[in-house]
Structures are given as structure tokens and as C-alpha cells.
Amino acid sequence: MRNLAIHTTLCGFFLLLLTGQTTPGCQSQQGIEGKIVFESGNQMPGPGVQREPAKGVKRELLIYPLLKAxxxxxxxxxxxxxxxxxxxxxxxxxxxxxxxxxxxxxNYSLLVREKEKLYANLSDGAGHIHPVEVKPNEMLQIEFKITYAAHY
Structure with a gap:
């Protein structure tokens, strides 16, 4: 039994070391998970309008303490x-x-690196940039939309 515990601990350590993520049950699972998508083109509803679907994209996501614009x-x-x-x-x-x-x-602000700058298109009523709240033992699900090339 003790060998199994040591093996599990070592596996979790090496997974964390290689991927930055932990095995389920090793640590409380709290934070943010989701998808970063890029929208472009005409997104207006209307008869006969062909909208381009949002596409998942590889981007650097930067997480800051809650920021005001x-x-x-x-x-x-x-x-x-x-x-x-x-x-x-x-x-x-x-x-x-x-x-x-x-x-x-x-409480955090999310921004993505886009075109050598930082991008976020959401804010709350208090002027915070793309605010999110991480709660204890909870993985917050988000979809971060990059929309500067879309028309609404």
C-alpha cells in the first residue's frame, strides 16, 4: 500500500513537472478552463447570411490580478x-x-497576446477588464472570444 502511495505521488509530481497540470485528486481542482476562439467576418443575423463559425486558436493567455481599464x-x-x-x-x-x-x-482579469499587444473585449459595470472569479474547489468554464475582426 505504501509503495502505491509513493508511486502515485511520483506520477503526480512528474505530470506536474512536464505539463504544468496535476493528476485528478492530487490537489484541489480550482481555476479556469475553457477555450480561446477567434471570430471574424459578418456575425449579424439575417436571412441568407452565412456566418463564419468561431475557430479555436492557440494563444497566450495572461492572468492578472483584477485590473480596471x-x-x-x-x-x-x-x-x-x-x-x-x-x-x-x-x-x-x-x-x-x-x-x-x-x-x-x-478575482482576476484575463487578456490574450494578440498582434504583439494585449486584447480583451469584455468589462463589467465597474470598469474591470475581462473579470473572472475563481472560487474554492471550482473550475470556472469560460470561452474567451477574440472579436476585433468580426462585424456585429
């Missing part, structure tokens, strides 16, 4: 300057746009 320089169309503080975590999505990152409970 007034803390960054807006460069238009959802693009922002780099914040003064470094991100809490950075993760790169897979080719299909999927990602998973563990985080401690708290």
Missing part, C-alpha cells in the same frame, strides 16, 4: 498596453484553443 492605456478595438505588474500566471492554449490553469481563489 483606467489602469491601462487603451489602444482601441479591445487592445491594451502592458500592465505595470506581471501576470499571476501565463498559459498557452492548445491548437484547438483549449486550456486549463489552476489558480487560488480570487
Amino acid at each position: 483606467t489602469e491601462l492605456e487603451a489602444e482601441g478595438n479591445g487592445f491594451y498596453s502592458e500592465p505595470a505588474q506581471p501576470p499571476v500566471k501565463t498559459v498557452t492554449s492548445n491548437d484547438d484553443g483549449s486550456f486549463r490553469v489552476q489558480l487560488p481563489p480570487g
Whole structure:
């Protein structure tokens, strides 16, 4: 029994070391998971309109402590300057746009690196940039849409 526990611990350690992720049950599963998608073209509803579906994309996702838009320089169309503080975590999505990152409970802002700048197109009523709340023992499901090339 003791050998099984050691083996399980070592497997979890090497999985964390190689992939940045843990095995189920090794650690509380809390953070953010989802998909980063790119939308382009005409997204307006209407008869005979052919909309291009959103496509999952590989992008760098930067997770910051909760940021207000007034803390960054807006460069238009959802693009922002780099914040003064470094991100809490950075993760790169897979080719299909999927990602998973563990985080401690708290409030965060999400931005993606796009065209050598940072991009986010959501804010709340208080002016926070793409806010998310990570709760204890919960994986928050999100879809991060990159929409600057889409028309609505």
C-alpha cells in the first residue's frame, strides 16, 4: 500500500513537472478552463447570411490580478498596453484553443497576446477588464472570444 502511495505521488509530481497540470485528486481542482476562439467576418443575423463559425486558436493567455481599464492605456478595438505588474500566471492554449490553469481563489482579469499587444473585449459595470472569479474547489468554464475582426 505504501509503495502505491509513493508511486502515485511520483506520477503526480512528474505530470506536474512536464505539463504544468496535476493528476485528478492530487490537489484541489480550482481555476479556469475553457477555450480561446477567434471570430471574424459578418456575425449579424439575417436571412441568407452565412456566418463564419468561431475557430479555436492557440494563444497566450495572461492572468492578472483584477485590473480596471483606467489602469491601462487603451489602444482601441479591445487592445491594451502592458500592465505595470506581471501576470499571476501565463498559459498557452492548445491548437484547438483549449486550456486549463489552476489558480487560488480570487478575482482576476484575463487578456490574450494578440498582434504583439494585449486584447480583451469584455468589462463589467465597474470598469474591470475581462473579470473572472475563481472560487474554492471550482473550475470556472469560460470561452474567451477574440472579436476585433468580426462585424456585429
